[in-house]
Amino acid sequence: MKTLKPSFPHRHLLGIEGLSPLDINYLLDLADQQVGVSRQIEKKKNTLSGRTQINLFFEPSTRTQSSFEIAGKRLGADVMNMSVASSSVKKGETLIDTAATLNAMRPDLIVVRHQSAGAVHLLARKVDCSVINAGDGAHEHPTQALLDALTIRRNKGQLQGLTVAICGDILHSRVARSNMLLLGAMGARVRLIGPTTLMPPGIEKFGFEIFTDMRKGLRSVDIVMMLRLQLERMSGSFIPSVSEYFRYYGLDAEKLSFAKEDALVMHPGPMNRGVEISSEVADGPQSLICEQVEMGVAVRMAVLEALATHLPNG
Numbered sequence: 001m002k003t004l005k006p007s008f009p010h011r012h013l014l015g016i017e018g019l020s021p022l023d024i025n026y027l028l029d030l031a032d033q034q035v036g037v038s039r040q041i042e043k044k045k046n047t048l049s050g051r052t053q054i055n056l057f058f059e060p061s062t063r064t065q066s067s068f069e070i071a072g073k074r075l076g077a078d079v080m081n082m083s084v085a086s087s088s089v090k091k092g093e094t095l096i097d098t099a100a101t102l103n104a105m106r107p108d109l110i111v112v113r114h115q116s117a118g119a120v121h122l123l124a125r126k127v128d129c130s131v132i133n134a135g136d137g138a139h140e141h142p143t144q145a146l147l148d149a150l151t152i153r154r155n156k157g158q159l160q161g162l163t164v165a166i167c168g169d170i171l172h173s174r175v176a177r178s179n180m181l182l183l184g185a186m187g188a189r190v191r192l193i194g195p196t197t198l199m200p201p202g203i204e205k206f207g208f209e210i211f212t213d214m215r216k217g218l219r220s221v222d223i224v225m226m227l228r229l230q231l232e233r234m235s236g237s238f239i240p241s242v243s244e245y246f247r248y249y250g251l252d253a254e255k256l257s258f259a260k261e262d263a264l265v266m267h268p269g270p271m272n273r274g275v276e277i278s279s280e281v282a283d284g285p286q287s288l289i290c291e292q293v294e295m296g297v298a299v300r301m302a303v304l305e306a307l308a309t310h311l312p313n314g
C-alpha cells in the first residue's frame with residue numbers, strides 16, 4: 001500500500017466549503033486505504049493512541065455517531081460519547097459554556113452535531129482542539145459528502161463528468177448542501193429535483209439544473225441521491241401529504257427506469273420507506289445504501305488521521 005504524505009492544511013473540518021479539490025482527493029485517497037484496514041482482522045492502528053475524542057451530539061444520530069466512535073477506536077483514541085439528553089445542556093447550559101467546560105478537560109478532538117447552522121464554527125473558536133462538523137442545522141454535513149464521494153468513486157471510477165441527481169427536500173438538507181459543494185468542486189454535473197417549496201430560493205443562480213418533474217430530471221443520470229423529508233426542520237406545510245409526495249417524488253422502479261441503465265441509488269439515511277423511496281429500490285441491485293454506511297467508517301478514520309497531524313506532537 002502506497003504511504004500518502006500528510007498534506008491536509010486544516011486544523012478543523014467544519015465544512016466542504018473551504019476545501020480544495022486537492023484536500024478532497026487527499027481525504028478520499030486516505031479513506032480508500034482505510035477501507036482495506038477496516039476489513040483486516042488486525043483492525044487497530046495507533047495514530048490516535050493517548051488522544052481523547054469527544055463525540056458531542058445535540059441531535060439524534062445512528063450512523064454518524066457510531067461510525068465516529070468506531071473510527072476513533074480503530075485509530076487507538078479514547079472515545080467519549082456525550083449524550084445531550086443526560087448532560088447539563090438540559091439544565092440550561094449554553095453551547096459556549098459547554099464548550100469551555102469540555103475544553104478544560106483538554107480533549108484532542110471534538111466531533112459535534114448541532115441543530116443550528118454555524119454552531120460548530122462558533123464552538124471551534126472557543127476550544128483549543130480540532131473540531132469536526134458532524135452536521136449543523138441545514139448548513140453542512142461534510143463527512144457525509146465525503147463518504148458519498150468515496151462510494152461513487154469506488155463504483156464509477158471517478159466523479160468528474162458524472163451526472164448526479166439530488167432529489168427531494170433540498171431546502172432543509174445539510175447533506176444536499178455539502179454534496180452540491182463537493183460534487184461541483186470535483187467536476188460532476190449536479191441536478192436538483194424536488195417540489196418548488198423544497199428548493200432553496202435563488203439556487204438556480206449557482207448553475208445547477210433544477211427539475212420539478214422527477215421523470216424528466218432523472219433522464220440519463222448516473223447517480224440518484226435521495227433525501228429524507230426533514231420534517232423536524234419544517235414549520236408549516238411544505239408538502240400536501242406523504243402519499244402525494246411519494247407519487248410525485250418517491251423513487252420507485254418505474255421512475256428509476258428513466259435514469260441510465262447502470263445508474264446507482266444512494267440515500268444518506270435514515271430512510272423513510274414509502275415516503276421518498278420504495279423498499280424495492282432501497283433493497284434492490286442498484287442500491288449503494290449499505291456500502292455508504294461502510295464507507296462512513298473509512299472516511300471518518302481518514303478525517304481523524306488527517307487532523308491528527310495538527311495535534312501537538314502529531
Ligand code: CP
Nearest residue numbers: 061062063064268269
Ligand atoms: N446520514 C446521517 O447523518 O445519519 P445519522 O443521522 O444516523 O447520523
